[in-house]
Amino acid sequence: xxxxxxxPRYKIIEKKQPVAFWCNPISGHNTLYWxxxxxGQGPELLIxxxxxxxxxxxxxxxDRFSAxxxxxxxxxxxxxxxxxxxxxxxxCASSSHAGDTQYFGPGTRLTVL
Amino acid sequence: xxxxxxxxxxxxxxxxxxxxxxxxxxxxxxxLFWYQQHAGEAPTFLSYNVLDGLEEKGRFSSFLSxxxxxxxxxxxxxxxxxxxxxxxxxxxxxxxxxxGDGTTLTVKP
Numbered sequence: 155x156x157x158x159x160x161x162p163r164y165k166i167i168e169k170k171q172p173v174a175f176w177c178n179p180i181s182g183h184n185t186l187y188w189x190x191x192x193x194g195q196g197p198e199l200l201i202x203x204x205x206x207x208x209x210x211x212x213x214x215x216x217d218r219f220s221a222x223x224x225x226x227x228x229x230x231x232x233x234x235x236x237x238x239x240x241x242x243x244x245x246c247a248s249s250s251h252a253g254d255t256q257y258f259g260p261g262t263r264l265t266v267l
Numbered sequence: 268x269x270x271x272x273x274x275x276x277x278x279x280x281x282x283x284x285x286x287x288x289x290x291x292x293x294x295x296x297x298x299l300f301w302y303q304q305h306a307g308e309a310p311t312f313l314s315y316n317v318l319d320g321l322e323e324k325g326r327f328s329s330f331l332s333x334x335x336x337x338x339x340x341x342x343x344x345x346x347x348x349x350x351x352x353x354x355x356x357x358x359x360x361x362x363x364x365x366x367g368d369g370t371t372l373t374v375k376p
Contacts, residue, residue: 158309185362196271196354196366197310210363245309252362253297258309 156180158259160246166265172234175262179228179248186223187256188231189245197245203229204252236266269293271367273355278373279345287340287370289355298358301329301340304369305351313340313353342372350374 159178167173179186184205189197200219202210205226214221218237223229233240243263247256270292279285291299298317302310316322316331316338328341342349352369359365 194275194368194371196356196368198366199364202362204362253358253360253364255300255312255315256364257312258302260309 158246158248158257160244160259160262162262163260164263164265166267167236168267169238170235172232173236173264174233175231175244175246175264177229177231177246177259179246180257183248183250183257184226185249185252185254186229187245187247187249188221188229189247191243191245191261197247200231200244202252209252233264236264238266240264241266269357269359269365271355271357271365273353273367273370275368276371276373278375279342281345281347281374281376283345284341284343285345285372287342287353287355287372289338289340289367291336291338291355291357291367293336293357293359293365295360295363296333296357297360299329299331299338300356300358300364301327301338302354302356303351304354310354345374347374347376 186203188200191197203223221231243261245261246259249256272290301313304310314329321330326343354369355367
């Protein structure tokens with residue numbers, strides 16, 4: 155069974171530029187999560203989807219971040235414009251249902267110059 | 268707010284046993300997860316405890332005491348490949364969870 159797929163794996167951009175990350179969860183998983191992880195810290199939730207509905211986006215900086223999960227399968231996270239402080243690893247995870255074990259993708263390492 | 272405490276770093280010797288502690292104070296609780304994360308890689312699931320007691324899975328065991336807000340991950344017969352960060356995560360209910368900052372374990376020969 156294929157795991158969570160993310161692309162790109164690495165991205166380097168200049169500040170004020172837009173960037174987008176893509177995630178394809180494990181087949182059949184209803185719940186999809188986007189996390190931000192800084193070095194030496196645990197993952198911090200940005201947004202959680204149940205099917206195509208965003209049910210927890212309280213930690214998403216909505217002035218510059220947006221996300222979508224059309225058709226309740228794959229998802230895109232966008233930052234526009236990027237700031238220096240956005241440099242981090244962006245992890246996508248999925249679970250069968252909310253609260254179940256989460257399975258993580260390899261992450262996208264973003265560097266903003 | 269949610270609070271999870273783990274030691275930042277630990278060092279142990281190959282073949283030995285190490286215990287990684289996690290204490291939590293959270294607004295809700297419906298289970299505790301342990302994940303392993305090698306440098307530059309994604310977290311991978313190790314264990315889940317929802318009831319008090321010890322869950323054993325090969326070389327790894329996880330313990331939970333809900334009344335004390337305490338859990339530990341026990342790693343036996345340490346191998347070099349066990350060098351990684353170990354993340355404690357608490358399920359808060361309603362599909363929410365929160366992660367600790369992880370304990371970086373270094374296994375030395």
